Amino acid sequence: MTHGPGISGLILEEPLLWEKGKQGRTAFSMPDQDVPEATAKLPQELLGSGPEFPDLSEVDVVRHYTRLSGWNFGIDTGMYPLGSCTMKYNPKINEKMAATHGIVSSHPLLSDDLSQGSLQILFELQTFLAQITGMDAVSLQPAAGAQGEMAGMLIFAAYFRKKGEKRNKILIPDTAHGTNPASAALCGFKPVQIKSGDDGTLDVNLVSELMDEDTVGIMLTNPNTLGLFEESIREITAIVHAKGGLVYGDGANMNAVMGMVDFKRCGVDIMHLNLHKTFSTPHGGGGPGAGPICVVSELEDFLPIPRVVKHDESYQLKYDCLDSIGRLHAFFGNFAVLVRAYSYILSMGAQNLKKTSQLAVLNANYVKESLRDVLHLAYEKPCMHECVFSDLMQREYNISTLDMAKRLIDHGYHPPTIYFPLVVPGAIMIEPTETENKEDIDQFIAVFKDVVREAKDNGERLRQAPTRTKRRRLDETMAARKPCLIG
Amino acid sequence: MTHGPGISGLILEEPLLWEKGKQGRTAFSMPDQDVPEATAKLPQELLGSGPEFPDLSEVDVVRHYTRLSGWNFGIDTGMYPLGSCTMKYNPKINEKMAATHGIVSSHPLLSDDLSQGSLQILFELQTFLAQITGMDAVSLQPAAGAQGEMAGMLIFAAYFRKKGEKRNKILIPDTAHGTNPASAALCGFKPVQIKSGDDGTLDVNLVSELMDEDTVGIMLTNPNTLGLFEESIREITAIVHAKGGLVYGDGANMNAVMGMVDFKRCGVDIMHLNLHKTFSTPHGGGGPGAGPICVVSELEDFLPIPRVVKHDESYQLKYDCLDSIGRLHAFFGNFAVLVRAYSYILSMGAQNLKKTSQLAVLNANYVKESLRDVLHLAYEKPCMHECVFSDLMQREYNISTLDMAKRLIDHGYHPPTIYFPLVVPGAIMIEPTETENKEDIDQFIAVFKDVVREAKDNGERLRQAPTRTKRRRLDETMAARKPCLIG
Amino acid sequence: MRYLPHTDQEIHEMLAVTGHGSLEGLFAHIPEECSYHGDIDIPAPLSEWALSEHFHDIGRNNYTSAAKSILLGAGNYSHYIPAIVPSLIGRSEFLTAYTPYQPEMSQGTLQGIFEYQTLTARLLGMEVANASMYDGASALAEALLMALRIARKKNTIAISSAIHPHYREVVFSYLQAGSFKIIELPVSLDGRTDLSGLDDIDDLAAVAIQSPNFFGVIEDLETGSNLIHSADALFVSCFSEAFAYGLLRSPGASGADIVCGEGQSFGMSQSFGGPGLGMFACRTKHQRNIPGRVVGETVDMDGKRGYVLTLSTREQHIRREKATSNICSNQGICALTAAAYMASLGATGVRRVAALNYDKSEYLKAGLIKAGAKPLFDSPTFNEFSLTFANNFEPVRRRLLEKGIIAGIELGRFYKKYKDAYLFCVTETASKAVLDTVIEEVSS
Amino acid sequence: MRYLPHTDQEIHEMLAVTGHGSLEGLFAHIPEECSYHGDIDIPAPLSEWALSEHFHDIGRNNYTSAAKSILLGAGNYSHYIPAIVPSLIGRSEFLTAYTPYQPEMSQGTLQGIFEYQTLTARLLGMEVANASMYDGASALAEALLMALRIARKKNTIAISSAIHPHYREVVFSYLQAGSFKIIELPVSLDGRTDLSGLDDIDDLAAVAIQSPNFFGVIEDLETGSNLIHSADALFVSCFSEAFAYGLLRSPGASGADIVCGEGQSFGMSQSFGGPGLGMFACRTKHQRNIPGRVVGETVDMDGKRGYVLTLSTREQHIRREKATSNICSNQGICALTAAAYMASLGATGVRRVAALNYDKSEYLKAGLIKAGAKPLFDSPTFNEFSLTFANNFEPVRRRLLEKGIIAGIELGRFYKKYKDAYLFCVTETASKAVLDTVIEEVSS
Numbered sequence A, B: 001m002t003h004g005p006g007i008s009g010l011i012l013e014e015p016l017l018w019e020k021g022k023q024g025r026t027a028f029s030m031p032d033q034d035v036p037e038a039t040a041k042l043p044q045e046l047l048g049s050g051p052e053f054p055d056l057s058e059v060d061v062v063r064h065y066t067r068l069s070g071w072n073f074g075i076d077t078g079m080y081p082l083g084s085c086t087m088k089y090n091p092k093i094n095e096k097m098a099a100t101h102g103i104v105s106s107h108p109l110l111s112d113d114l115s116q117g118s119l120q121i122l123f124e125l126q127t128f129l130a131q132i133t134g135m136d137a138v139s140l141q142p143a144a145g146a147q148g149e150m151a152g153m154l155i156f157a158a159y160f161r162k163k164g165e166k167r168n169k170i171l172i173p174d175t176a177h178g179t180n181p182a183s184a185a186l187c188g189f190k191p192v193q194i195k196s197g198d199d200g201t202l203d204v205n206l207v208s209e210l211m212d213e214d215t216v217g218i219m220l221t222n223p224n225t226l227g228l229f230e231e232s233i234r235e236i237t238a239i240v241h242a243k244g245g246l247v248y249g250d251g252a253n254m255n256a257v258m259g260m261v262d263f264k265r266c267g268v269d270i271m272h273l274n275l276h277k278t279f280s281t282p283h284g285g286g287g288p289g290a291g292p293i294c295v296v297s298e299l300e301d302f303l304p305i306p307r308v309v310k311h312d313e314s315y316q317l318k319y320d321c322l323d324s325i326g327r328l329h330a331f332f333g334n335f336a337v338l339v340r341a342y343s344y345i346l347s348m349g350a351q352n353l354k355k356t357s358q359l360a361v362l363n364a365n366y367v368k369e370s371l372r373d374v375l376h377l378a379y380e381k382p383c384m385h386e387c388v389f390s391d392l393m394q395r396e397y398n399i400s401t402l403d404m405a406k407r408l409i410d411h412g413y414h415p416p417t418i419y420f421p422l423v424v425p426g427a428i429m430i431e432p433t434e435t436e437n438k439e440d441i442d443q444f445i446a447v448f449k450d451v452v453r454e455a456k457d458n459g460e461r462l463r464q465a466p467t468r469t470k471r472r473r474l475d476e477t478m479a480a481r482k483p484c485l486i487g
Numbered sequence C, D: 001m002r003y004l005p006h007t008d009q010e011i012h013e014m015l016a017v018t019g020h021g022s023l024e025g026l027f028a029h030i031p032e033e034c035s036y037h038g039d040i041d042i043p044a045p046l047s048e049w050a051l052s053e054h055f056h057d058i059g060r061n062n063y064t065s066a067a068k069s070i071l072l073g074a075g076n077y078s079h080y081i082p083a084i085v086p087s088l089i090g091r092s093e094f095l096t097a098y099t100p101y102q103p104e105m106s107q108g109t110l111q112g113i114f115e116y117q118t119l120t121a122r123l124l125g126m127e128v129a130n131a132s133m134y135d136g137a138s139a140l141a142e143a144l145l146m147a148l149r150i151a152r153k154k155n156t157i158a159i160s161s162a163i164h165p166h167y168r169e170v171v172f173s174y175l176q177a178g179s180f181k182i183i184e185l186p187v188s189l190d191g192r193t194d195l196s197g198l199d200d201i202d203d204l205a206a207v208a209i210q211s212p213n214f215f216g217v218i219e220d221l222e223t224g225s226n227l228i229h230s231a232d233a234l235f236v237s238c239f240s241e242a243f244a245y246g247l248l249r250s251p252g253a254s255g256a257d258i259v260c261g262e263g264q265s266f267g268m269s270q271s272f273g274g275p276g277l278g279m280f281a282c283r284t285k286h287q288r289n290i291p292g293r294v295v296g297e298t299v300d301m302d303g304k305r306g307y308v309l310t311l312s313t314r315e316q317h318i319r320r321e322k323a324t325s326n327i328c329s330n331q332g333i334c335a336l337t338a339a340a341y342m343a344s345l346g347a348t349g350v351r352r353v354a355a356l357n358y359d360k361s362e363y364l365k366a367g368l369i370k371a372g373a374k375p376l377f378d379s380p381t382f383n384e385f386s387l388t389f390a391n392n393f394e395p396v397r398r399r400l401l402e403k404g405i406i407a408g409i410e411l412g413r414f415y416k417k418y419k420d421a422y423l424f425c426v427t428e429t430a431s432k433a434v435l436d437t438v439i440e441e442v443s444s
């Protein structure tokens, strides 16, 4: 039998914060009261009784989070082949750079001349991202991919508003990430689903049938969420453009094609990037991310304000953009996330970014070829950064994707993305990313094969998995039926 | 049944460093080669083939140590009542202060005027430690307690050499830490063991019998390693002084008596402190520590060089000390450890240091009273910072101290110090320290009582313990018989 | 490159398995007309050391006096952050994890976020809270969208013009594509929102007020709540300074239906305004309408307590275009940071630090008024306040800048009407010495 | 106080259990004549924030130009430290653990130290290594004591006067109380230790040489080894710059019996000289005589590989006054740091960085010689070298200091004989630009 790195060991239980503590303790170092107390002046009706936080000592807080951290799994712990999420290594130096004194202490409302450092980072990062995508102009404001999509959809709306056209439908493939239709709907568009072709990519004819003068355009992901390159993208964008529409590209999967694909040449008008995927910023157990949008020059004026521009040798904020969709963030987006991506790009340079994509694609194809004998491969095509299997071959043993995923946990691997995209029933989407080395991938493959063997020989073991974790399978139905959201 | 916080969870296995890697990988960011290569100039016979280190990528190294850390237990993980080791909370702010740019980047050989910051820290810390102990002068050079002891013993030797006296014995209680006799022996003295009295403290009469003109004096620990205060210390030191001897105090247990005991008044001539115990610097899984020595003014001239002094408003290094025992460290001792202790003392102030000792003693007495019904209490006396039990009551069940200690591990506690001091067979020495709160101590007590119950009811469970850890009991005999020290 | 582990030999071996002759071969199916021409035009790679120098240089091009002397808030505050908070939350098991889709290997994040939700609800006096929004501004926009969903047919909302101008801009951006009507409520002479006209507004779904508002004035939320509810609208209460509720009556206790705002004050560095933390809470009865992720308590197969992402039917993964919001990645680690910060303060600490903000702010305000400044409004304030000056204040501000002190911000940047007024902020990080310097400079 | 968790009520409850009326009561048995009078006279407590300011101010009183321009080593070196090293080794499970007395809950530290021992042995070409000593100086002293133990009756040792003067001082301190004879061996005209007189020394237990020595000169260890062994003495080889063995033939390969030295270069910051890392290695046949702790491999009850502290019979816990050394706490976390550093470099990296040290050092040396300086010795050097100058060098050094460059150190501080000579150090952190500035200043 092949083992992954997962084993059982001693970890520590820890109650909820407010199940600990004693009134009067504190973990906070109280600053000096060097001015007179004045709260007596406040009208009684404005005063509250203060929130019921637990009072803890410093070591209480330290142990609480230290123990909690032991119940988590991050990239630093092990392989995290979560498809569509690009869980690559997050360099520590980027954390250090983002903690540079002059950067963490900068206030967003100082005048431009007092903020040249931060503005330089923003300006240069804009330039770098334009270069990497092939697009013309960039706004870094969107705080995540979905906000980038929304920015894009608002630009769609503003563009047609300006042109005086009333269109309200938008084409979105059935493989799209859920945020795509949600963002479009939020901006008043009615998503029209395009069924993806049998080979997992878009059928040009279908697009051509659906695209009409009531439709603002298309929102597509390339490489798509099946890890496949939309080879007909030029035809598709031509069709959309011919009908006066615009093309939105979801660039969350950019990690597959840096230095290999030029999105402007593909005919994309607007696209977002997920810096917390392709550009190595840590996902933080949920965020913050950053979802810059890149546009062709024709759409530059629609970008959110303020814009960061350079005049002579100085960086400035520009507000007077009449066509702009306005502001999306209280300040400049998730700045410290942008700083990390900037640090990453500077560390890599052009050749390493290109190599990154090549190795990401190599790793995915290698996994695809290595597991295709034991797992049903959803599409017979060369894949990009990820490959999609399903549990078709395991159903006869009454074993589902979920069971296999949970068993991988016991072996010390974060499971792949499962049950997405919806077009592949029981999908298992594996994205190794380029930072995994061959030995580790080989071990993962061997373990996965073993899990598949177990599916046949010892299914109950899979259905009971995971057994090594602090908690076994959790009752999600009960959680949703009787929500208990605070303690 | 009562449970400690220990549970089983998923952790990750990890091979030895050189069982990983592939030639050509690196985790190091290579600096620019901005000068011509020159190694060809080196004579062939001086060149080596380079060490056989494994070549790893950055994420390989990161995962390696992240995983290893999961097999360890620190104060931040949980309670660590390791007697005689004062495992108190190590404040994070001290780590940050020690990382101040101006401090980490200071070179030890710059002239005094370029090192005023570092010298100020050293000078002020000397002053603080003198204040805290009641002694007159301090050297911060010793790198750990044992080196402090050695410094003290060298001063003993130098003192009698200067006086022209030839003495070669030294009195050391049987409860002393092993480093005491070892340090004395290293400096040419023959340790004469004093049997401690039935109550665990020294018998004045015995000291008076043993102290003679061939004896340089006494080396005692107060509070001693049984957690008891040597109440006759004044009589003892008077006897030693009357015979022309000197008194060395092992101050490793200073945490019990800050602001409560004045060591000069006790008659101590030289003592060392363990900053990695009393002054909260992290022990780092073995070190570095710092073992400053404090002396009465009569012995100041014997302190190691260089000394740090203050003249007018500037700090200086003083080398011209004819009586000095010389240098003990290549530079100034474990400077960054000293910085942490300095930061701690500044954070605490006088009142909090005193309170620290009071609470440390309170916690120990509370544990003593709470466990005395189920564990044999070695000595019926008020204890200081730690209390000592034994496995006497458990022997009838064929359960040893070791078995109980190992079972505590499964419950998520670091075991107390065991089998030390040697005078208590099967000793269990518990030092909670002041940073443990009542609830946590109560839980520890309850768990320990449960372990004792198990000793009777389910002894095999204890003899098999620990079972939750990554590795079960390790074969120490084999390790020593066939040493395998490198891989 | 230290992040790319593949040796040439391994690349060879792997290519053999995939059946490709070269790395480029893996991309052979990409149409030529899509492909990138030439090399990406970005600088050559910097070593770790060159990078550090570069950042050091860049950092120096920002004005950052010791944080204590930036007497400016306006949505971004200087507060002390205990060393334990970043050191704990920076642990890589938290930092390098994805959204907790696999609860069995994410109980750390999940319990942490559950605790965040709970402490947030307690702070704001509300019944449920979500796992975070991007920032205070988008949280407000989402709160109004939520109110519109709850109110169904009504499509008008009213927002106070004393709400942070940037927040209002974001609201306009978010709502621009819908067919909603947004009315801005005027500011009364006392600096509070004028709610007198609510009854005249048709179709009113919700009213949004910020307290303390952009001028630093504490709104009378309770009275507001009554007026809004009698106009049959939902009361959305927002904030940019979470510390206020360490001292002030909470919006929940004052009757708000939805409360949202910015949590940057709780342990996030200023970092040019981001990342911050959109805090978001509401009443239980509306919990199925809340945007974004939420963590809920449940049990595992053995009946043991555990935590999962829940109510996911509200989210895009399931309902796609019918989701309550498009938000997916949120501000996870910021929420965890805020929880650790609230836990570090405790009930006792949050009250004391909040009071200290008030005390220090009052000290400067009183001092400046004594020196001749006039409060723009007479109502009570928390740690920000607005003043006008008899003489031109700009030269004084410039002199203070030379001393390393940023003395407030020109309200005229945001409101033409108040173009001679300045908004000041004083937190616990401002020492009396700095405040005295400002007072002196104004007096002289 | 945030480190002291007890509330007054808890103190009361606990005192009740112990049977004391007050905290002072716990100390009632301490004789009055021992007790502390009054309050400890130290400053009032500083908050975290006041403390940070204090350290910031103190830090500025040290001269620390960008590290790259301190062209000074002499036992303390400026090398680049990858960000991963402190961040990994600073993990609290490593940092806040005690010595691994309970192996089942310390496998992290234990495997880490075992790896350190192995990499150290590989670096030095030796068969076993211990878990660390305090620093290079005390490691040398302990090595000589070990050699004297091995050599039994012989009680003379010879040490090269080209060994770091501070190390020699420490040797004298450590050995002063024993009845040993220490002979200092002169330096030949080529800057290497003159071993010609060994045969005339009676009772010679061991000879210690440092390479590269204090002047930067690479000793001919192989020839040395032969001479020493023919004098029937043990060969102790020491070093202050561990990086040298990335490039140079190891002492082990050259025949040394015991190798020891300073490991600060491998990932420890300079920090005014401490903590450093005493590296210590020897031949297997002497392993039971080694001082300090060692970690060994073994198996657990299930036969699985694991690590424990071993050979403890050598230590004071067991043999007390007969222990091989009194060392107890060592430099644990520094050893772990060095291992992580060596692992980060890898075989390829350590060689390249070591070569770069050599290249840069040669560049400056050649440049200065061209500018008129004279090498004090002609032998090859690694990253340090000694020069004399035709004209007084002090004014040049002062001018360079004004430019932020520390140009070497006066050898006269250590050797009267070489009072006009200077010792320079150039590591990978010195940029060509800085080196050119020095050359220019000397030329002008």
Ligand SMILES: Cc1ncc(COP(=O)(O)O)c(C=O)c1O
Binding pocket: A084, A085, A144, A145, A146, A147, A177, A179, A180, A221, A225, A250, A252, A253, A274, A289, A290, A291, C327, C328, C329
């Ligand atoms: C293809 C795709 N598009 C959009 C998104 C949404 O990005 P974010 O979570 O940053 O809002 C994701 C994230 O999972 C994605 O994978």
Ligand SMILES: Cc1ncc(COP(=O)(O)O)c(C=O)c1O
Binding pocket: B084, B085, B144, B145, B146, B147, B177, B179, B180, B221, B225, B250, B252, B253, B274, B289, B290, B291, D327, D328, D329
């Ligand atoms: C009482 C006592 N003395 C001396 C020492 C030795 O101190 P160090 O380990 O710092 O050398 C110790 C350490 O355990 C101790 O407990």
